[in-house]
Amino acid sequence: MRDDLVVLENLKKYFAVKAGFFSLKEVTIKAVDDINLTIRRGETLGLVGESGCGKSTMGKLILKLEEPTEGRIFFDGEDITACSKERMRELRRELQIIFQDPYSSLNPRKTVRKIVEEPLIIHGIGDRKERKERVKELLRVVGLRQEYMNRYPHEFSGGQRQRIGIARALSLNPKLIIADEPVSALDVSVQAQIINLLNSLQEDFNLTYLFIAHDLSVVEYVSDRVAVMYLGRIVELTSSQTLYNDAKHPYTEALLSAVPVPDPRREKKRIVLKGDPPNPITPPSGCYFHTRCRYRMSICEREYPPFKEITPGHSVACHLVA
């Protein structure tokens, strides 16, 4: 379908780690475990989950910054899982990333101009003068003054640095931007600015976002659809409207209950999950979530629930609704 910009088929990424310091035995961590997901052209797909559940790994897999262990990735109808290095380099014009930590994502030894200009140089776009104009334009688009062009990253605040990162991602006119927790490292007031910037850029440049976050209130605001991840698997996928009114998975329910509500009179029952997420090296039997679930049934300990569409556009992996 031409409507699907990215299609992930049975995508898996396993990391091998030594079991112990002296041990020769290797164990695998299933960071991304059998994910099927579609990102539609022009939408913002939110991806939420706890730290360490594989969100960022999934983003890096789509960009081929990590090689998948198994499964296939289609971008714009093309299978990019095994495409050549050369082809991938061309494709990078279409796929870009915004990082979480604006302090580590900009090379401290390069000026803003060089940082934003570099993608253009690599892909041989324009001559020196045209590129300079383009950098100026990009800085204007992300709301930075063009006099900042010759400064170094350490001279900027976190929000400004994030804007520089966005300008870099935009420079090649990509179709898809993977925003890997783009606002989690910023102050709340700056978060709002950056989110609004991302929203308006989406309209102006026809962008598709994969918006990775752990903060549901942010994801609700920006996303059309939301995927909830737990221990490398997607447990619920639906439109952001439905998710907030009618979440089916107990994990989503717990996440939602943690979102602060700016209304002191409204009483909210907070569902506190017990314990830490299980170790992904040895995930629990059956449903990965059953160790922390309020509604645990005996089947949950035996079988992993199928990921089923319960109403059009709303899929859940839980025995409660199956």
Added chain:
Amino acid sequence: MERKTPKYLFWRRFTKNGLAVCGSIIVILLFFVAAFAPSISPYDPGQINIKDMLQPPSRYHLLGTDQLGRDVLSRMIWGSRISLMVGFVAVGIATVIGAFLGALAGYYGKWIDTVIMRFVDIMLCFPAFFLILAVIAILEPTIWNVMVVIGLTSWMGVTRLVRAEFLSLRERDFVKAAQAIGSKDVRVIFLHILPNALSPIWVSATLGVAAAILTESALSFLGIGVQPPTPSWGNILTAGKDNIEIAWWLSLYPGLAILITVLGYNLLGEGIRDAIDPRLKT
């Protein structure tokens, strides 16, 4: 406006460190001496004057004369060129090899890393000085051979250092970003990671110059380094050894020159290190 840039902080910490400033003054002075050797040396360093042999320091020969009546001060001034050249060429070779191999090992990891680092371990097993002795004994003991051999036997430390820097830098997001915009590996390694790994390389290079000068002096002292009549601090010392009972100045001054030079480079190197990262200070 006073901005607290890393450069500014570096400069302030460096200038506050008295020993480091001493070191840099010594090094800068040596540069001038070597550069202007022809104009500041009072005599021709190769001019033999048997009539004046083994003269003690005097008004005419400030540091005395050697067994062939040559002016020791002039010979030492010209010898500083040799020391400087050996230091820089040898360290240059070692740094280039070390940075290159370290970058490959650290960036690619896996079997490339294993092969390179095991090779480093093997090289470290040889007692370097005897390896140099053996090689120079086979090759001709010219100054160029000495420099190249010192360089080829001293790159292992740099390799380890650069590899360690690369291991941590390659996980940083700006490296991922560089890959994500389609940079080739060469570009990522040399334009993105290496510039950020330069400070430890500078420190080790500065300290390496001191070590190389010392090695050259030792080789020349043993007679297989720089060959007479070319003056070098090491071969002036050799002459001094033969006449130590009657001409102490022949041993004392070149020895002092080596000591002060090595001290200068070491102070400078340690000063740079402390100024880059005060936490490393021991």
